[in-house]
Amino acid sequence: MNNKFHKDTETIHTGYESSSHHGSLAVPLYQTSTFAFETAEQGERRFAGEEEGGIYSRLGNPTVRVLEERMTALEKGEGTLAFGSGMAAVSAILTHLTKTGDHIVCSRGIYGCTFGLLTVMEQKYNITHTLTSMGTEEEIEAAITPETVCIYIESPINPTMELADLKAVSAVAKRHSLKIVVDNTFASPYLQNPIDFGADFVLHSATKYINGHGDVIAGLLVGRNKEDIDQIRGSVQKDYGGIMSPFDAWLLIRGLKTLSVRMQRHSENAEKFTEYLKTQDMVDAVFYPFDESNPQVSIAKNQMTVGGGLVSFTIKGGQQAAQTFMNELKLIKIAVSLGDAETLIQHPTTMTHSGVPETDRLKMGIDDGLLRLSAGLEHADDLIADLEQAFQNVAEQHKTLS
Numbered sequence: 199m200n201n202k203f204h205k206d207t208e209t210i211h212t213g214y215e216s217s218s219h220h221g222s223l224a225v226p227l228y229q230t231s232t233f234a235f236e237t238a239e240q241g242e243r244r245f246a247g248e249e250e251g252g253i254y255s256r257l258g259n260p261t262v263r264v265l266e267e268r269m270t271a272l273e274k275g276e277g278t279l280a281f282g283s284g285m286a287a288v289s290a291i292l293t294h295l296t297k298t299g300d301h302i303v304c305s306r307g308i309y310g311c312t313f314g315l316l317t318v319m320e321q322k323y324n325i326t327h328t329l330t331s332m333g334t335e336e337e338i339e340a341a342i343t344p345e346t347v348c349i350y351i352e353s354p355i356n357p358t359m360e361l362a363d364l365k366a367v368s369a370v371a372k373r374h375s376l377k378i379v380v381d382n383t384f385a386s387p388y389l390q391n392p393i394d395f396g397a398d399f400v401l402h403s404a405t406k407y408i409n410g411h412g413d414v415i416a417g418l419l420v421g422r423n424k425e426d427i428d429q430i431r432g433s434v435q436k437d438y439g440g441i442m443s444p445f446d447a448w449l450l451i452r453g454l455k456t457l458s459v460r461m462q463r464h465s466e467n468a469e470k471f472t473e474y475l476k477t478q479d480m481v482d483a484v485f486y487p488f489d490e491s492n493p494q495v496s497i498a499k500n501q502m503t504v505g506g507g508l509v510s511f512t513i514k515g516g517q518q519a520a521q522t523f524m525n526e527l528k529l530i531k532i533a534v535s536l537g538d539a540e541t542l543i544q545h546p547t548t549m550t551h552s553g554v555p556e557t558d559r560l561k562m563g564i565d566d567g568l569l570r571l572s573a574g575l576e577h578a579d580d581l582i583a584d585l586e587q588a589f590q591n592v593a594e595q596h597k598t599l600s
């Protein structure tokens with residue numbers, strides 16, 4: 199299928215022809231570790247890259263390949279690699295792009311385990327990094343050193359929802375011949391395509407919106423150029439070995455089919471959360487890309503189609519108030535992860551970003567009262583009623599104590 203379709207169609211059809219698989223409508227699950235060669239010479243040709251076909255599932259698997267092709271189309275790249283987790287995708291691309299002595303410019307906020315990986319790279323391999331705001335070209339320029347080789351960003355950032363101006367990032371990267379890597383997990387390929395803005399690599403924790411059902415840990419890395427992806431496939435991915443299992447790919451193919459309708463509902467619910475939270479006395483600040491009072495709303499509207507399913511907010515009273523509030527919720531689940539059918543809430547200071555030292559965490563904009571809500575697919579009225587009763591109960595407790 200070479201035609202270009204809308205994303206809603208590509209999530210369902212791209213990369214698969216049922217006529218080549220006994221007419222099976224669903225993509226078959228090739229749950230096999232290895233592939234039998236017809237002759238010794240055929241095995242030799244496949245290892246030599248002279249003949250297409252299966253060798254061993256760490257090197258490639260037909261079920262995984264369908265998912266990779268679908269993602270390539272959705273992110274408008276030329277190739278995709280599937281990994282066993284989002285962090286395996288992050289570590290693969292950073293390993294590919296850097297060597298000892300190099301420097302990485304990063305967005306001011308990044309996921310806690312990505313921060314952990316950067317710390318390891320610095321301590322073990324002297325690959326250093328600078329965290330900076332990605333709001334203007336001047337800010338990005340100021341962080342670049344002669345050793346800088348790439349710009350690594352999240353947009354929106356986990357969990358502050360701050361945005362990188364992808365046009366500004368691209369302009370600076372061009373001037374200095376730097377590669378751009380964008381973690382697009384929060385937006386999903388349905389809402390934002392960083393390659394359109396000049397990114398060289400786009401990665402996802404596929405655990406989140408790509409899957410959408412909270413039952414898989416997986417990662418995906420899409421490349422603007424096929425040559426880059428082929429090179430990583432044949433080296434870092436093959437030899438480090440952090441691949442995705444065929445069954446997980448099969449579940450992701452199934453989940454991806456509903457990405458378009460899920461993203462619309464997630465976004466509608468998050469918009470309703472934003473409006474509701476802004477009316478609450480106990481809430482200090484609300485962070486949502488498409489909120490009209492967000493100073494970055496024009497950047498958001500330039501690079502995303504809608505605001506997405508995540509909203510963060512700061513509750514008055516710091517960690518204690520945040521934890522009390524979470525404990526009062528009944529329908530909304532306390533869990534790290536996002537993009538699931540269930541609405542989830544988590545406290546970055548003590549959970550996703552607990553590994554980040556306090557001073558770095560505060561510089562990222564994560565204070566002790568910050569909570570991250572991942573809007574699920576439930577009815578918004580039920581979710582807001584749950585938030586409402588939790589705010590009321592926390593207010594009652596305060597009254598009793600004072």
Ligand code: MET
Nearest residue numbers: 309356534535536549550
């Ligand atoms: C192990 S904690 C984090 C899981 C996930 N990356 C999140 O941001 O929720």
